[in-house]
Amino acid sequence: MTTPFLEVKNLNVSFPTEDGEVMASQDISFNVALGETLAIVGESGSGKSVSNLAVMGLHNRARTNISGEAWLNLASGPVDVISAPEETVRRLRGKSMAMIFQDPMSALHPYYSIGDQLSEAWRLYNEGSKSDGIKRAAQMLDLVGIPDAARRVQEYPHQFSGGMRQRVMIAMALINNPSLLIADEPTTALDVTVQSQILQLLRDMQKEFNMAVILITHDLGVVAEVADRVNVMYAGKIVEKAGIDSIYYNSLHPYTMGLLSSIPRVDQLGGHRLKTIPGQPPSLIGLPAGCSFRSRCEFASNVTGNLCATSAPLLEIKAPEHASRCHLSVEQLNEFNPSDVRGTHK
Ligand SMILES: Nc1ncnc2c1ncn2[C@@H]1O[C@H](COP(=O)(O)OP(=O)(O)OP(=O)(O)O)[C@@H](O)[C@H]1O
Ligand code: SF4
Ligand SMILES: [Mg+2]
Structure with a gap:
């Protein structure tokens, strides 16, 4: 390398x-x-x-x-x-x-x-x-x-x-x-x-x-x-980092999935309302415990034990050359990653 x-x-x-x-x-x-x-x-x-x-x-x-x-x-x-x-x-x-x-x-x-x-x-x-x-x-x-x-x-x-x-x-x-x-x-x-x-x-x-x-x-x-590669940032931290194709076709973070859903697509121009991520990022002064994205995350309730509120996820390698800061497993993230988002943006 x-x-x-x-x-x-x-x-x-x-x-x-x-x-x-x-x-x-x-x-x-x-x-x-x-x-x-x-x-x-x-x-x-x-x-x-x-x-x-x-x-x-x-x-x-x-x-x-x-x-x-x-x-x-x-x-x-x-x-x-x-x-x-x-x-x-x-x-x-x-x-x-x-x-x-x-x-x-x-x-x-x-x-x-x-x-x-x-x-x-x-x-x-x-x-x-x-x-x-x-x-x-x-x-x-x-x-x-x-x-x-x-x-x-x-x-x-x-x-x-x-x-x-x-x-x-x-x-x-x-x-x-x-x-x-x-x-x-x-x-x-x-x-x-x-x-x-x-x-x-x-x-x-x-x-x-x-x-x-x-x-x-x-x-x-x-x-x-x-x-060639993308770092996605949220509330002062890198929440996902991967090669461009992995980000577009197989995102492993709920925030990135939200960003992908809000990109205008040629096949949806003309009347289709784009999805935006509801809510605002937290204040960067006195950030609360847990995951900074949780107030906007659709999937937080799928994590057992209220972990998203109590423990800040680490940026972990979840696939080759692909890291994500989320308590969900790769299997869960793949399940939640909407199929109409994956593979349609490049
Ligand atoms: N000199 C400063 N004093 C206090 N807060 C600051 C200062 N500079 C930046 N910040 C705060 O740091 C945070 C990150 O700011 P930054 O400029 O890096 O954002 P950004 O991701 O580049 O946003 P944008 O897309 O609007 O350019 C913001 O909340 C901003 O208000
Ligand atoms: S750690 Fe929890 S709140 Fe944060 S992105 Fe993952 S599921 Fe959502
Ligand atoms: Mg800036």
């Missing part, structure tokens, strides 16, 4: 607040190898961004409690970005690892040309004049599919459409050839056609640069075409 580029081990992130400690990410462990895409899926507030911002070293360390490890296996040797000095992590950011966000406008400066901004990002890590940087910027814009790149490099962010701005952000993230790219909801603000173009671009860029990619999304429907 190839060594993963990123190895996250037992990562916990919490925020002390006046109301109590917000347990935003708990016991997060996962790996991503070069050339692989891991999707992280879950509802709003499930801890997707918080855990990945910790990997990027982007939390304010004075106001955030972070424990655990996140190893980058660099050519020069492994570095744990959680315990490494902030200056080391700052140097790795933009060079060995990069992140793109949902809203490119917030990451681009309105008063500088796209070429200047890309050129500056390149010159942080490369010897070269400003005009070398602008040349490199134009190459990158061309690579991410922006037509007439040599001219558009002189333009400003407001002169680009939403989809084109997201392409610029991808160019900016990739300009120093990082080994890890974290894309946090990169397509949410875009219309459906542009969304699929950007996902396709991310896939092409991954091949071109042989990167490890983490794609964060709340939409399990968009990951089928791009991801």
